[in-house]
Amino acid sequence: MDTTAHVHDSPSRTPPVIDWPAPERVCIPLRQHQGKAAAVIVTIGQAVNQGQLLTHSDNLFEVPVHASISGIVDTITAQQITLRQTPNGDAQTGSITRQSQQPQGTTITTLYNGWSRSEYLQRIHNAGLVGLGGSCYPVAAKINKLGDKPADTLLINAAECDPSICCDEALLNHSIDEIAMGICLAQHATQAKKTIIGIESDKSALGQLLLTSVLNCCAQQFAAHTELQVVPASYPNGAESLLMSHCVGRTLTPTDIHESQLITFNINTCYSLSQALILGNPCTHRIATIIDSQHNRFNLRLPLGTPISDLIAYYEQRRDCTIVVGGEMMGTEVGLDAVVTKASNCIQLKYVKTQPTVRPCVRCSLCVDACPVSLKPQLLLSAASTANYTNLQTLNLQNCIECTCCDRACPSHIPLAGIFAKSKEQMRQDTHARQMANLAKARYEKRQARLENSKQREFKKLDKKQSNLNQPEKAGQQAKRKLVEEALQRARDKKKNQPPANNNTSPADGQS
Ligand code: SF4
Numbered sequence: 001m002d003t004t005a006h007v008h009d010s011p012s013r014t015p016p017v018i019d020w021p022a023p024e025r026v027c028i029p030l031r032q033h034q035g036k037a038a039a040v041i042v043t044i045g046q047a048v049n050q051g052q053l054l055t056h057s058d059n060l061f062e063v064p065v066h067a068s069i070s071g072i073v074d075t076i077t078a079q080q081i082t083l084r085q086t087p088n089g090d091a092q093t094g095s096i097t098r099q100s101q102q103p104q105g106t107t108i109t110t111l112y113n114g115w116s117r118s119e120y121l122q123r124i125h126n127a128g129l130v131g132l133g134g135s136c137y138p139v140a141a142k143i144n145k146l147g148d149k150p151a152d153t154l155l156i157n158a159a160e161c162d163p164s165i166c167c168d169e170a171l172l173n174h175s176i177d178e179i180a181m182g183i184c185l186a187q188h189a190t191q192a193k194k195t196i197i198g199i200e201s202d203k204s205a206l207g208q209l210l211l212t213s214v215l216n217c218c219a220q221q222f223a224a225h226t227e228l229q230v231v232p233a234s235y236p237n238g239a240e241s242l243l244m245s246h247c248v249g250r251t252l253t254p255t256d257i258h259e260s261q262l263i264t265f266n267i268n269t270c271y272s273l274s275q276a277l278i279l280g281n282p283c284t285h286r287i288a289t290i291i292d293s294q295h296n297r298f299n300l301r302l303p304l305g306t307p308i309s310d311l312i313a314y315y316e317q318r319r320d321c322t323i324v325v326g327g328e329m330m331g332t333e334v335g336l337d338a339v340v341t342k343a344s345n346c347i348q349l350k351y352v353k354t355q356p357t358v359r360p361c362v363r364c365s366l367c368v369d370a371c372p373v374s375l376k377p378q379l380l381l382s383a384a385s386t387a388n389y390t391n392l393q394t395l396n397l398q399n400c401i402e403c404t405c406c407d408r409a410c411p412s413h414i415p416l417a418g419i420f421a422k423s424k425e426q427m428r429q430d431t432h433a434r435q436m437a438n439l440a441k442a443r444y445e446k447r448q449a450r451l452e453n454s455k456q457r458e459f460k461k462l463d464k465k466q467s468n469l470n471q472p473e474k475a476g477q478q479a480k481r482k483l484v485e486e487a488l489q490r491a492r493d494k495k496k497n498q499p500p501a502n503n504n505t506s507p508a509d510g511q512s
């Protein structure tokens with residue numbers, strides 16, 4: 001593989017963005033988002049170009065995936081599609097567009113204000129856009145959640161959540177105008193009444209530049225309500241609910257945000273919005289921070305589906321390393337066959353270190369003091385160990401942002417955040433199963449009621465029929481009785497009018 005990297009200049013000490021060359025082979029997972037996979041629309045042996053749709057669905061929660069390299073479809077499974085470059089294939093590495101694509105003398109308003117919300121949704125969905133801050137929530141479904149109403153607040157998350165990740169800052173350094181245009185498009189798509197750019201204090205100068213760039217290209221009605229909010233640079237202030245709480249000045253849980261007209265986009269998502277809607281480039285690459293075993297950091301623009309073993313081969317001398325996807329605070333270990341997905345904001349290459357022994361909870365409450373969203377991890381742990389979903393719900397497990405602050409405070413080395421993440425998934429599945437069971441029960445009861453109603457209707461019909469049948473019989477009987485009575489009356493009348501019989505007639509008369 002040609003490992004020639006394309007390095008962009010970096011005005012700060014943040015590692016610059018490097019275009020990773022197109023790999024010989026990519027394995028593109030069909031599901032890289034929250035939701036089901038879309039239907040595969042290619043066949044084995046088919047030649048595909050970079051950016052071509054591999055799956056399709058009209059459901060906004062079934063986000064399509066695209067070819068991240070040009071090549072041939074090698075294998076298709078229920079989980080992934082493998083593409084390989086052809087020997088003479090036109091491998092494209094893609095590049096970060098450094099200059100604004102905005103045509104001279106025009107604004108985003110004049111170009112894109114004519115689109116209806118459904119047009120935005122369709123284009124965003126077809127480009128395979130998901131939240132690139134790590135959540136992977138389908139962008140079109142997120143906007144669709146607003147209904148026909150405008151968003152009360154559009155929060156642009158420019159605060160890197162995990163201190164070890166710096167891909168957002170690198171993107172701000174290199175593509176601030178593209179991010180700004182993405183923000184303007186998000187304003188149009190959501191019709192936001194207010195836009196807040198939230199950034200940590202150590203990047204406030206970049207935040208100011210971003211605000212200026214947004215004000216230069218956004219519409220008048222949005223410009224008047226766009227502002228920058230600087231939050232303290234401390235973990236986990238970049239988490240959506242905490243940043244939103246800081247910016248709107250009241251405490252909000254993830255559930256509060258989900259159920260309101262508040263909406264958040266990460267700056268990486270805004271960048272992909274401008275790439276998709278202005279240039280027509282679907283989501284085929286993502287920028288990720290790579291941390292090697294020597295703690296060196298690199299920001300790479302990687303084709304989706306790149307095997308992480310390629311990165312290990314390039315950056316490490318040994319192959320037996322452990323891969324952690326996510327930052328130092330929230331990363332999770334994955335297998336050596338893992339590939340780059342839309343969720344891979346950070347990839348750490350580490351050598352196995354001895355895990356500390358996990359001991360039982362000593363009820364010291366240090367985890368309670370450490371929790372930034374005021375949960376009680378100690379009680380959550382006890383409810384999770386007995387799979388008591390009712391208690392977990394009462395203790396607001398759903399508001400856990402999996403920041404691992406409690407893990408780090410725990411003297412017993414209990415992997416609390418991991419346990420809570422699993423419990424949340426189980427709770428979701430349990431709620432879903434209960435909803436399905438309730439739906440099935442409601443359907444059964446409706447059917448029973450329908451059957452009962454139709455039975456009653458049948459009975460009524462039969463009754464009516466019976467009474468109708470009885471009706472002519474009665475009438476016939478009455479008529480008969482009337483006829484008989486008339487006949488009897490005639491007989492009586494006849495008898496009455498008959499002359500009396502002559503009793504004096506002699507038998508001799510008859511004999512004569
Ligand atoms: S992971 Fe722990 S500290 Fe972080 S929000 Fe959840 S319970 Fe609180």
Ligand code: SF4
Nearest residue numbers: 361362364365367410
């Ligand atoms: S910090 Fe650990 S040991 Fe202490 S109460 Fe929390 S879970 Fe238990």
